[in-house]
Amino acid sequence: MSVKKSVLEAKKNNELYIYIQPGSRFVAKAIQYSFDILKQRGEIFSEEETNRITELIENKNLKDNQESIREETWDKNSVEDKSAIELFSQLSIWGFCIAFGVIIGSILLAFNLKKLNKPKISIIVFSFGIIYTIFQFYAINYLEEINFVIKRQTFLFSGIGALILHYLFWENYIGKEISYRKKSIIKPLLICIVIFIPILYVMIENK
Structure with a gap:
């Protein structure tokens, strides 16, 4: 997110103080600019307050960098060009994959491959999702039987499955350099919610 110092310089001191409060939702650069401007205007900060704001800026920088890396890693090839192919x-x-299981992620990826005229690979990806889901079910049950329970094991297995879908199938059969428009996830999300709400209800009732 681009932050212009000149915009912040036009604000009053009480407005700038909002930027440097604990739990600030603003990006690191905005907090840093606000802090610098307030000091330039003669505002005095104690050593404790200075350390707190510095730590806030450092934490925000770390978070901003992590978000930037995540976007570059996963969606770096998405574009706004309406002529580009539309893919999930x-x-x-x-x-x-994480929220609803690898089988759902495999369906979305299979849709992409089918749209790219790769029906055979699309079927393979969908089959992988089914096989991996079965494997995940038995693996978790086995680990529980031998009392070797991994914390958040469902998410761990789902994460591994998602990585396989990405590195084995997306990169090899869709490619690292393809440019695409993001397809809306509203429809598959609604379908998943409709499917999973009754399942969750039954699971809760049976506890």
Whole structure:
């Protein structure tokens, strides 16, 4: 997100103080500019307050960098060009894998491959999703039987499956350099919600 110092310089001191408050939602650069402007205007900060703001800026910088890396890694090839092919993004597929299971992520990726005229690979990806989901179910049950329970093991297995979909199938059969428009996830999200709400209800009732 681009931040112009001149915009912040036009603000009053009480407005700038909002930027440097604990729990500030603003990006690191905006906080840093606000802090610098306030000091230039003669505002005095204690050593404790200075350390707090410095730590806030450092934490925000770390978070901003992590978000930037995540976007570059997963959605770096998405574009706004309306002539580009419309595909479910890499980040969307990863998110559906974690939230609803690898089988759902594989369906989205299979859709992409079918749209790219790769029906055979599309079937292979969908089959992988089914096989991996079965493997995940038995693997987790086995680990529980031998009392070797990994914290958040469902998410761990889903994450591994998502990585396989990305590195084995997306990169090899869609490619690292393809440019595409992000396809809306609203429809598959609604379908997943409709499917999973009854399942969750039954699971809760049976506890």
